[in-house]
Amino acid sequence: MKARESNLPVDAKRIADTIKGLARITEPDRPYTRRAFTPLFLDGRAFLEQQFKAAGLETRIDAAGNLIGRRKGRRSGLGTIMLGSHSDTVPEGGRFDGIAGVASALEVARSLSDAGVHLDHDLEIVDFLAEEVSIFGVSCIGSRGMVGLLPDGWLSRAQGDLTLRQGIVEVGGDSSRLASQKRSDIRAFLELHIEQGSVLEKEKCDIGVVTAIAGITRIEILVEGQADHAGTTPMGGRRDALVAASRLVVAIEKLAIELSKGEGHFTATVGEFSIEPNAANVVPRGRGF
Numbered sequence: 001m002k003a004r005e006s007n008l009p010v011d012a013k014r015i016a017d018t019i020k021g022l023a024r025i026t027e028p029d030r031p032y033t034r035r036a037f038t039p040l041f042l043d044g045r046a047f048l049e050q051q052f053k054a055a056g057l058e059t060r061i062d063a064a065g066n067l068i069g070r071r072k073g074r075r076s077g078l079g080t081i082m083l084g085s086h087s088d089t090v091p092e093g094g095r096f097d098g099i100a101g102v103a104s105a106l107e108v109a110r111s112l113s114d115a116g117v118h119l120d121h122d123l124e125i126v127d128f129l130a131e132e133v134s135i136f137g138v139s140c141i142g143s144r145g146m147v148g149l150l151p152d153g154w155l156s157r158a159q160g161d162l163t164l165r166q167g168i169v170e171v172g173g174d175s176s177r178l179a180s181q182k183r184s185d186i187r188a189f190l191e192l193h194i195e196q197g198s199v200l201e202k203e204k205c206d207i208g209v210v211t212a213i214a215g216i217t218r219i220e221i222l223v224e225g226q227a228d229h230a231g232t233t234p235m236g237g238r239r240d241a242l243v244a245a246s247r248l249v250v251a252i253e254k255l256a257i258e259l260s261k262g263e264g265h266f267t268a269t270v271g272e273f274s275i276e277p278n279a280a281n282v283v284p285r286g287r288g289f
């Protein structure tokens, strides 16, 4: 896409260098893996903090464990413009998911600084803590914590001996001050993110603007049948749960295809499946998905 004249130039190499620098900080056998709450994640954070500082940003970790780099505005009390994303990954998550958003946000701060532009508002570059599903089984911890939307009970979730409450402290946050540090000064927020589908690539579009986000509903279905001997039970006398479940899967896909032709975006996926008793010579008794 052609930059408008009024846009400040950005340095693609600097963005690439930040992305490459983080890509080097990965579990060696599973690139690119840098899970939140691991020593590698903290190494990535240290790299980012140093990059934030080099861009002239004032850095801190907030109560919810987010890394924030701040560029003070000319006028106090106007509030904050926030840009950013996340540096944690899912296992083998790739180099760009989240990272591209942090690196490009950082480049905005750098280019403002290079051009000597001072905004009226404070500008904050953020690396949210644990945007991906973490070892505690929940996601978007830092962003929820920042605005006071961590559900009750999440802080007590534990992985081994470590609770989320302690995990936040270990990354430099302060879970006891979440309520008092709840933000209400953010006037605008922008996250650049890689496409995680295939539409833009197929359409050969450089960039798209998100107008809505997928609302996820997860449903567990249990199909109850009857376990019988596979060799001796006649075909007419069976209650085979797997056969019924298979029809359901096909019907779900058919319905989803129909609904996806309507306005907006619609998908449905059967992503998990288990069979009981899962034996070659037994008619399946039950199947859940």
Ligand SMILES: [Zn+2]
Residues within 6 Å of the ligand: 086, 097, 098, 131, 193
């Ligand atoms: Zn992401």
